[in-house]
Amino acid sequence: MSRKPEKLIDKKGLRLDGRKPDELRPIKIEVGVLPNTDGSAYIQQGKNKILAGVYGPRELHPKHLALPDRTVLRCRYRMAPFSVQERKSPAPSRRDIELSKVIREALEPSVFLEYYPRTGIDIHIEVLQADGGTRCASITAASLALADAGIPMQDLVTACAAGKVDNTIVLDLMDTEDKEGGADVPVALMPNLNAITLLQMDGILSLEEFEKAANLALEGCRKIYPMQKEALKAKYVSVKEVEE
Numbered sequence: 507m508s509r510k511p512e513k514l515i516d517k518k519g520l521r522l523d524g525r526k527p528d529e530l531r532p533i534k535i536e537v538g539v540l541p542n543t544d545g546s547a548y549i550q551q552g553k554n555k556i557l558a559g560v561y562g563p564r565e566l567h568p569k570h571l572a573l574p575d576r577t578v579l580r581c582r583y584r585m586a587p588f589s590v591q592e593r594k595s596p597a598p599s600r601r602d603i604e605l606s607k608v609i610r611e612a613l614e615p616s617v618f619l620e621y622y623p624r625t626g627i628d629i630h631i632e633v634l635q636a637d638g639g640t641r642c643a644s645i646t647a648a649s650l651a652l653a654d655a656g657i658p659m660q661d662l663v664t665a666c667a668a669g670k671v672d673n674t675i676v677l678d679l680m681d682t683e684d685k686e687g688g689a690d691v692p693v694a695l696m697p698n699l700n701a702i703t704l705l706q707m708d709g710i711l712s713l714e715e716f717e718k719a720a721n722l723a724l725e726g727c728r729k730i731y732p733m734q735k736e737a738l739k740a741k742y743v744s745v746k747e748v749e750e
């Protein structure tokens with residue numbers, strides 16, 4: 507068992523991994539990584555490694571779930587048994603089911619659902635390695651996978667969390683900060699529309715601290731958004747080069 511760290515913020519104001527309070531973990535994003543899907547994306551955010559694959563819009567099975575006026579967005583978030591220190595059972599946990607719902611609801615407002623009546627769009631999220639903030643990194647990747655599948659959207663959705671550790675509000679919590687810290691506020695944003703699609707809070711914060719954390723998380727989303735756009739562009743530049 508890992509020992510509880512003495513302090514999450516050192517005398518210089520730096521965190522366990524050397525980051526400043528308002529610093530993101532290193533992020534790497536790739537779009538179009540799974541040729542067998544209609545759209546896909548891969549994200550590495552710190553030690554998180556997450557794949558998102560999209561199928562659709564296509565005929566929905568079972569058919570009785572189909573809606574006459576819009577597509578049905580379905581999402582499955584899954585953690586690989588080897589993604590965390592203590593082996594995770596491959597059976598869906600309550601947390602997996604909750605996160606699947608939360609992620610779907612964060613993405614739904616961005617998609618023009620009414621364009622594809624009587625169909626379904628399936629989003630599959632596979633967490634290969636987890637280190638805190640997987641719901642946010644999953645949303646960031648899944649939104650790109652939807653865009654890669656050519657699904658018309660109002661905007662990309664970008665997500666990031668902020669929280670409190672050792673009485674300091676910090677951005678993009680990693681696993682130890684998430685577990686040992688005081689609170690966690692995951693936020694998802696459509697940056698171009700400035701519309702929030704997810705806002706959760708785990709832990710206890712004063713109103714002032716909550717506002718500070720939510721604003722810091724929004725700032726984090728705005729920093730990740732250009733990285734998403736770059737990753738999308740990189741995919742299409744490579745496709746164009748192959749075609750030429």
Ligand code: UDP
Pocket residue numbers: 590591592594601636637638639640641642681684
């Ligand atoms: N975690 C774990 N075992 C589990 C589920 C989660 O070790 O069965 C870790 C994992 O690193 C995850 C973190 O706990 O990222 C925080 O989980 P939380 O439920 O807060 O969601 P997240 O922060 O990943 O969105």
